[in-house]
Structure formats: structure tokens, C-alpha cells
Amino acid sequence: MHPESPAIFSIVRIGSLLASLLVALGSGTNYAFSAYGPQLASRLHLSHTRLNVISLSGTVGVYGTAPLMGKLVDARGPRPLMVIAFFSLLVGYSGIRHFYVQGLPDGASGLSNWVFAALMACGFFTGVGGTGGIMSATNATAKSFPHRARATTTGLVFSMFGLSAFIFSTVGHTLFLGDIAGFLLTLAVGTSLPMILGFFFVRSIPLPTSEHDIIYSGEDADDVHTPLFGHQELSSSVESSTATRIHPHSASADYVISSSSSTQSERIQSNASRRDIASTSKKGSTGPVIRGLALAVNGDFWLLFVITIFLTGTGLMYIGNVGLISQALYANAVPTYDEREAAKWQSAQVSTVSISNCLGRIIIGVIADSSHHLMETPRSSYISFVALLFVISQTTAFAVNDVTGLWKASALLGLSYGSLFGLFPAVTIEWFGLPHFSENWGFMSLAPVIGSNILSIAFGRIFDAHSRAPTPEPRSPISHTSSPSESHSMCFEGRACYADSLKLTIAACTCAFALGVYAGIRDWRRQKGGDVDGGARTPIEDERWEEV
Template sequence: MRRTTQVTVAYLVGCLSMLGAGTVYLFSLYGPAFNAVLHFSSSQTNVVASAGDYGLYLSGPVCGALVDRLGPRPPAFLGGGLLLVGYSLLAHLFNHVPADTDDASPHTVALAAFAFALVGMGSQAAYMAAMSATARNFARHRGLALGTAIGLFGLSAFFFSQMHRLPVLHEEARFLAFLAAATSGAHFIAATGLRVVPPASPEVIDVPSEAARLIGPVDLVTPVAPVPRALNPASQRTFFRDPQALYLFLGLFGVTGAGLMFINNIGTVIDTLAATDAAPAATLQLRTHIVSLLSLSNFGSRVLSGQTSDVLLRRHGLPRIALLLTAAVVMLFSQLGVTHLTSTTGLYLLTVLIGSAYGTVFALGPTVTSEYWGNAHLGYHWGWLVLAPAIGGHTCNTLFGLVYDAHAPAGTPVCTGAHCFQNSFRITAGLCLFSAIALARLLVLRFRVLKAQ
């Protein structure tokens, strides 16, 4: 089989895997059912949401190392298995709701959190496999190739939210069972064709200088031996001692944490702002529209930011970090915008802004990582950096749950009115400012490196 055909097949199945790996962002669609059906408090629901975020991001270093050592196929297959088990457990919980109970048992909360953590880990394994294979198969136009593939990760929530609109999938248990079959099937198929295709001789390896990373394509053709799969300890030490890694980590922390809080709790925000006499069907429809809009803006920004960063880098020498800084500023003002909401009217614009900023960060993050520290251990390096969203997401989700429950009337898990969440978004706006400062510092550092060359 020709190399072009092999790369095309690997890219297509990688895109399929990405489409099935982003369902963790669907939580806000069925998250309110944990309150309404399983009788979870808002804090307990956010424990489940945070467990998914932790599964998704804390598994990053392990999944990245597996991809670097074993190649993309085993992690893709592992991801399918974890998603199958995780979503099946969640479907089981909704199929066996305890009767005559006002509060969820700790056992039920723990099982739900464990199941959603498996969903997160499965999503990360599949994501890392597809992302790493794409980055290594496309030395040229890496921003566009990665942006499009990773964009499908963001589009996943839109695709499956449309499936949720089908009458047969309205019930949470059926929808979760469908997710178990569909997402695992996508990754099992991807595992058959996902691979890193060796370049034609002479071999291609990314060893760009600091100046080359900033002012031109990072495609140097050098006859070298194949890159070993085992992690080089020197590369590991260089990464952890590099101040750029710290600034990038801090930049990701606040922006992604704020974005995840919005993504995981937008369903609760809608229920909080909706009129008390609003029909449940109308509220569900609004949640579906918002989740779809969030997913579409996430997808669009991932694709466009990758292509835009390629153009700005090659034609104007502008580091990709500049777009990350822009995304942080957009997220900052969007969080402030949520604090001024008094109805659901303004949610559409804010959803587009937050989805776009969030998608930009995750589209450019792996690309920046590959440019700064090379492709040989991209999975490992990016795996450590995505611990920032895990910590930021848990911090912000916990904050939202505590603020919401503090404003809820005694004896009920339901709170109505904007005051239920405003303080949460004020604090996350401050975190976004902190991250913007870190990214600005990183941008200055990159320009200094360029000037020194």
C-alpha cells in the first residue's frame, strides 16, 4: 500500500476516533437528570462531572506514554473498552433508580463518579492515539491537520446531541447505552487503521531551532535513524526544567477550568434562569440548542485557529501563543458576561465566545507542544500539560457546586435565579486573568528567543 494511501486511511480513522472521543462534553445535556432522577445535589453532580474531567486529563501522561511506546492502535482499542464500560455503568444507574428516596446514597454517587471517570480515561486514550498519529504523519501544515482532527473532538457533542433529539433516545438510560455502543465502536474501528506511517527516505524528523519554530515551517529533512519509542530521560528533564512549560501550564489552568465549568454546568444554569412555569420540553430543547452551539463553536475554532496560526506564523512570524493569549482574554470577558445574565437571552452569544476560546486553546496546545519540544515524545509532554485542565476543571466545578448549594433553599437541591451562580463566574474571571498574564509572559519570552537568534 502506498504511503499516501496509508496516511489517508490513518487520518480518516483518526478523525472518526476524534468524533467519538469528545462525548465527555455532553454532560450538561443529561447532567440535570442526576438531580431530577437520581436525587443528586448540585455538589454531588459536580463530583461526577469533575471525575470525568480528572479521568480525561489526569490520564494524559499515562496515555501519552503508552502512545509513544506502543503506537496509536493499543490506546485506541483501550479507549473503546473504557467508554463501553463507563457509559454502560451510567445507563445501569438510570435503569435502576431507587424508589422512595429523597437523597442519593454515597454508593450511587461513587459509582457514577467512577463510571464517568472511565469515560474520561477512554476519551483521553483515543484522543492521544489519534492526535499523536496525526501530528507525526503530517509534518507540513501541522496546524491545519491537527486543527481539523481535533475539531471533530469538539464537534462530537453536537453530533451526539442531535441523536439525543430522536424520540427513542430521549430517556437518559437509552441515550447512555447508545453512547456506550457508538463511541466504543468508533474506536474499535479506528484501532484497525490508525498508525504512524514511516516517512519516505530520507526520513523526516522535527528538530527545529528556536528561530525556525517561530518564523517558518518546522519541516527539516535529515537522514537520521528512526526515533526510538522509549522515552529519553534527557528529554524528560529538559521539559520539566523549561520555564516555558510552566507558563503554558499556568495559561491552560484558568482558561480551561473556566471553560469546563461552563460546559459541565450550562444545563444547570439554564434550569436556574428558566421561568418557573417553563415547560420541561422547552427547557430540554434550549439545553440541546446550547450544547449544539457550544460544540459547533468549539469545532469551528479548532479548525480555524489551526489554519490561522499557520498563516500568522509563516507570513508574519507571530507565535501561536499570541492566539492562545487572545483566547484567554475572550474567556475572561465571557465569564464576566455570564455574571450579568438575568435570563437565557444572552446565553447564545456567550456560548459561542466560550466555545470558541476553549476550542482554540485545545487546538493550538498540542501544536505548540510539538513545536517547542518536538514530536518524538509529544504524547508524553502534552499528557503532562493537560493536567492543568484536570486541576482547573475540578477547582471550578467544585466552586460552582458549593456556590449553588449555598444559595439553594434549605431542604431542596434546586436554586433559582442568577445569584445561584454569579459569584462562581466572578472568581473564574479572575482565574482567566491570571492565565492571560502567564501566557503574555510566555509570548514575551518567545519574542526574546527569536531576537536572540
Template sequence: MGRQVATLICCFLAGLGCGTMYIYSAYAPQLASRLALRATSVSFLGMVGNLGMAVTGPLSGSVVDRKGPRIPIVIGAIATSLGYWIIKKSYESSNGSVPVLAFALLIVGIGSTFGFSAVVKSAALAFPRARGFATSVPMAAFGLSAFFMSTLAAELMPGDTLGFLTMLSIVPCTLFVACLPFIRFPEGATTETIEMKPVRTTARGHGHVRSASSVSSDSMTPDATEPAGSSLSPSGDIYGSTLLRSRLFWSHFLVMGVLAGIGQMYIYSCGYCVRALLGGGTAQGDQLEGIDEAAVQTLQSVQVSIISLSSFAGRLLSGSLSDLLAYRYKLQRTWLLVGAGLVSLSAQFAGYSVNSVNHLWLISAETGLAYGICYGSYPTIVGDAFGMKYFSQNWGLLALSPLSVSYLFNMLFGYYYDINSVQDSDGRQVCRQGRLCYSSAFKVTFCGAVFVIALACHVIMTQRKHDRRT
């Protein structure tokens, strides 16, 4: 047990080094000002980092499943350190191009995903009877990363963007290396011997107990399985082409894609929300030009910290709540996604309505909470539905889901911000229309949140009908 606890603690610490992409909005406006970048370019760069995180998921998952956690953690340490070093040098020289910055953020995203895939599966295997809680620990650390890094920077180098970027090139790598000896799979837990504990996956009063590894692609409807005459893998775990023919998988793909995409739009753009509300004279009646830049960066860091803390809470609580729903109340874990959708819906309404930087904390808190519940719930949902033997690969495929949606929402935000902006005397883009700089983007994401709630409810109802028939 002592070794398992040590593994879980180190998974938490390494997880702090995996979530640094979500602190992007704390330094993105300063980077844009230093290098004369438009808001659309800044949104694009954030999406490139997200692209690196998303597309690496299946590859990193395969490496973790086959080789264990050590190699992915080393890759994560090298990639994140190199990426932030390139960004730091570009900022320092005031001579960074969009392609160079895009490459740097891409490898930061790649490194983050390799490290994260390793710590999530290590935590899940360390505590197989409490997988919901165990996976929520590194998930929570991932969400807490931005708060941890921004707080550390505020204490050591307040208002110093160059020092902040230097810190980002050192601290995540150090966490990875320090935790490397303690992050391991349990003895005897190879990819061939991993088995799942029985779980109850049905609604209360209509359930029966079945092994999570036996929940195949027919979890959605009987005809969602492979064609007649084909068979699943001998272990009963679902992966590969069988997974891609599952209606349940694609339903979750859409739910997670839209829900996470909505969150990522605000996470990568909240720094611009701060500047827009200040520039519109809606805070204390001041124009942005009259406010100390260090104070602006502090306000941005506060929003990042609020997002990070609420995401941490959502990720940590969702793991325990999902176990409570499944084991005690015999309810589907998907109900947590309905809750996340409702919280996100409230956040989009606030994003459209709030016209003072003093009330921006509400959007940040609700966005972080919904985002944290989404990512804290889904690893266990994936393990229950498709088994643990190929968990990292399956989770990596599902993690691709926010890519296109997040790109669309982020570019939409950048587009609305740019068309409402004017050039100042130094040739920089400034928007002085307050919330009107970006509020149209929140109209679109509000509709997305409604879609998430409806689809999650459809998944629950369809699963309930199928369980009654069986």
C-alpha cells in the same frame, strides 16, 4: 498521500468518539433529578470524568510513544463503552450512588484520553509539514463530539435520557473500532526516528530559523536549562525532569490550566444555567415546574451544541492560524492564547450579566470558541517548544494543568448554586433566583481570564527578549 489522508479522516472520526465528556451537562440535570443528587455532587461527578481525562495523559502518551496507536484505541473503545453502560444502568434502575457514577465517569475519561492521544499524534506524524492543521483536525472532532452526539440523539430519541445514555455506550466504541485499521504511524516513523521540520518561533523582524526539536528549556530564560554539567537527550527533545525544570513549560501550564478550567466550569454546568434562568422566570415568565421536561432538555442540548460547534470552529481555525502566524508573519503562536483569553474574558462578563435563557447562546458560543482555540493551539506549541519524539508524554503532562483549577471553579459553581437553592415538594433542589443562582462564580472566572491574558503576554515578551539576545 492517499494513506495519509485516510489516516487523517479516521483520526477525525475517532476524535468524535473522544469528546463525549463535554456532553455531560446535557444529561446531568436529568441524572441528578432521577437519583436525587445535589448540584455540588453533580459538579463533583463532572470533575471526576475530567480527572480521568487529565491524569491519564502522561500514561497514555507514553503508551502511544512506545507502542503506537492501536493499543490505546482499543483501550479507549472498551473503557468508554463500559463507563456509559454503568451510567445507563444506574439511571435505568434509579439506584446509582455517587461512588458508582464517579467510577463510571472516571473510566469514560480514561478511555477518551487513550483514544485521543493516539489520534492526535497519528495526525501530526501524517502531515509533518502542516502539523498545525493536521493536529487541529482531531482536536476539532473532539470539540464537535458533543454536537454530533446531541444532534444524533435529538433526531433518534428526543427527550429520552435513557436512550441517550444507551447511544453513548455504543457510538463512541463503534467509531473507535471502525477506524482502528486506518490509524497508524507513517512507515519508518518510530519513536527513535521522528524529527521535526524547521520552524520560525520568534517575533517578526527579530527571528532566526531553528529546529523545533532544538527549542529547549532555555526558551524562557538562559538559566531555565538543566544545571551545569548536565545534558539534554541526544536528540535534543525535551521531556521528563528537564521539562519539569523549564520555566516555559510551567508558564504554559498555568495559561492552559486557568483558560481551560474556566471553560470547563461552564461546559459542565451550563445545564444548570438553563434551569436557573427558567426557574427564575426570566425566559417567558414561566416557572420551571410548568415547563415540559423534554423542552428543558432540548434547551440544554442546544447550549451543548453551540459550545461544541464554536469549539470545533476554534480548534480547526487555530491550527491553520498558528501555522500562518509562525511561517508567514514570523509571530509566536502564543498570540492565539492572548486572543483566546480576550474571548474568554467577554464570556465571563456575559455569564455574570445575562438574565434570560434566550441570550445564553452568547456565553456558550464565546466559551466554546475560547476553549477550542486553547486546545487547538497547544499541541503545536508543545511540539515546537519541546520536540516530537516525546510529544504525547509532554502533551499529557500539560493536559494535567486544568485539573485543579477546573475542580475549584466547578465546586465553586456548585456551592453558589446550592446555597441559593430551596427544596421543592419532591425534595429536589431548585433555584428560582435566575442568574443570581450562580453569577458570583463568574466574578471569580473573570479575574482568571485577566490573569491568563497577562501571563500569555509575559511569555511572549520574555521569549522576544530572549530571541533578541540570541
């Protein structure tokens, strides 16, 4: 064993993993926006359209900065990203809390454009911080453990990321029920402090030489950097392919080849032979290698891109507005509106989405990988399955008339959203190749920004059209926990407040389902019959991931 390489179960390696888990816990709180968003809108007299714009700024921070964060962690390691994550999360959530506590100036009927822009900037920082944290944690963890433990350890990290919104929502509303300022303080401190711990303890620890892990270097390494994020996130569907020999490390991490040789010379020869395979693949003889302009004119890219727009737009719209949905259903059902009780229902929906989101990432990976390796089923066959889950979730949400039944729609939405990010990165590799996956997935990650902007803003405008200022009518008076000055506008019409937006998402997900069916059938035909659309496309991991 190399003197600088601690044992696999050494204190320093396990300590780095535990620190990574805490960092991941502080990185997924963008999904908790619905736990405080409605109260923020009420306090600052924000229209629901403007509230959705603030939510979208966090989405842009998550997905828009992922490619840059990936390159930075590849080049400089996790520490720079920990610094960025610390300041971004602290400034972002502290800034939102400051504007919430400050409220509106005396006599003002709404926020100035400058303050609104500052709120958008704060939302953007929370997204940037979450991306920096999860990329650092997954990158360091995957590089610190051998292939036999890599899927398990990175899976643990992603589990904490997926459960982040649930944990913070539960803790915040347990300690600060109805106190949004206290909850925002919890987010500011609770998300930024783990980054300090991560700065000192999260790092890539060299593997013992007995593990025989060979890492691409030089020119080949540039071709195989892979962002394991998004939303963020190369899932267990790729990570758990332990029957193969190349395993994705993490966000923008290297692809590692596990060799069975036991001497340094054998390892060098094994590495060289794999370089030959990579070179042959680049020439197009063993699998697809599509990037750049070729990607821009590739029909498969636009097919997957459009499907991703429809599905991620639906998921982010629901996740960002489930708090408003629960408020509308609750207000319509009770004779006296109690903000504390409404906050409990908001927190319950956020927790449900968070837990099922985590489960979806795990389940789809197991299903897709098992069927792919046992029955040679193309992973693209499950695109329609994921889209169908979205359709069912939105149909369920449309059918719910009472807040007590909203958990069903939230659970289905979280499951389908997690499944999307558990499957689509693997499909991207199958369709466009492994060498430039980082670049290709970066382009694919622009789809959530487009989809969420369209559908979330539509939701806000539809909700605004049904909203009104609260009145002391017997049907929906505001209890002592709020006042008309604090509650600028609200919708008391129940499902009618947002039903039209669900019609849009049902239509979008149905289109995605039809496109997914087409993609699956076409890939089955390509696999069985070869040349269907002018050339058979052999999944690249079947060519390059097999042991030589």
C-alpha cells in the same frame, strides 16, 4: 513503490481515514455531560457539588491517563487502545444509565457512598475511552499520510472530535427528547461501536518510498514522541506548519522529516545530518531542551502552568455546568417549568460550545502560524488574546439574564477553549524544546485537573447554596414531565444561582490575561534584544525545523 505501501489515495488508506473519523466522532462526548448531568442530579438527588465531582472524574480520565495512553500507542499501535476505548466507553455510559434508570431505593433520601463512587468510576471510564479513541485515530492518520496531506487529514480527525458532543447531543435529543435513559443508551452504543470498526480498519499504513518520509528511530525516536492530544490535543497551530520540515504526527506520535532526496543513500545521509543537529541541540547550542527537574525549577513552566490552570479551569467549569446554567435561566423565566423544553436549551448550549470549540482550534492555528512565519511574531504573544477571549466569554455569561441569549456566552467560551488547545502545545515547544515535548506536555496536562477541580467544585457549592426543593408555587411548578420525587433540588433564581462563580472565573481569566501580556512582551524583547532574563531563548522549531 514498495509492494507493501499502497498508493496515497488507495482504498485501504482512505478506508483507514474514514474509520478514524468515526472513532474520533465517538471520542469527544465528555463535553456532552451538561446534556444529561442536571437530569442525573435530579433523578438521584445529587447535590450540584456531587454532580460536579462526577463530571470531574471524566476530566481526570481524559487528562490523567493521556501520558500512559501515548506511550502505549507508540509501543503497540492503535489496536490495544481501541480495546480499552471500547470497554471503557461501553461500561462508563452503560453504568451511568443503569444508575439513572434504577433511581433511588424506596425510602432513600440520597445515594450511598458506594454507589456515588461507582458513578465516579463510570465517569472516569468515559474519559479514558475518549482519550484512547482520539489518540489511536490521530496517531494512525498522521503516520499514514505524507507531510503535504498530514495537516489536512489530522485536522479532519480533530474536527470530528470537536463536533462529537454536538452530533450526539443533536441526535440523542432528536430521537429521545426528554428521555435521558435513551440518550445515555445512544452514548453507550454510539461511542463504543466505532471502536470495533477502528480495531479492524484503523492502522498505520506505510508510505510509498516516493514520498521520501524519514522517521526517527532508535534513541532519537524516544526523544521526539509527541502527544497530539489535549482535550486534549496538539492542534493545527503545530500541524499546519507545512512550511517547515518536521511535522507532529499525532498523540504520542513520531516527528517526521521530509527529505527532498530521491535515493536510499541520500535519505540515510539526510537522516544522519539531522541526528547531528538533534545531538547539537541536546548540548544546548541551538535551542532549549528542558525536561525533568530542570522543568520543575523553570519559571517559564510555572508561568504557562498557572495560566493553563486559570483558563482550562474556567472552560471545563462552564462546559460541565452550562446545562445547569440554562436550566436556572429557563426556570426563572417561565411560569411553568417543562423538562422537555429545558432539555432543548441544554442541548442547544452543548451544540454551540462544541461547534465553536472546533472553530477555535482551527482559527488560532492559522493566525498564530501565519504571523509567526510572516512577521516572526512569537506564538506566546497570542496567550493574552486567548485569555482575553475567556474574559469576554465570562463577562458575557454574567450579563445574560435570559436563556435565549446564553448562546453568545457559549459560543465565546467554546471559541476561547478551542483556541487554548490550538496554541498552548506550540508555545510549549517554543519554550521548552521539541525533543521532550511528550513528557513536558504531559506535565502541563495536569493543569486542567487542578483548575477544573477548584472552579467546578466552587460552582457546585454556590449553586447548591441557592437551590431548594421544588414547591407547587405558581412561579415555578414542575410540569407533568417531572415530579417532586424526581427533582430533589433546583435553583429558580436565574443568574443569581451562579453569578458568584462567574465572578471567580472573570478574576481568574483576568489574572491569566495579565500573565499572558507579560509573557508576550518578554518574548518580544528576548527576540529583538537577546539577553533579557539572563539568556535569549530561540524557539527550537526555528532551529531544528528548517531543512538542512
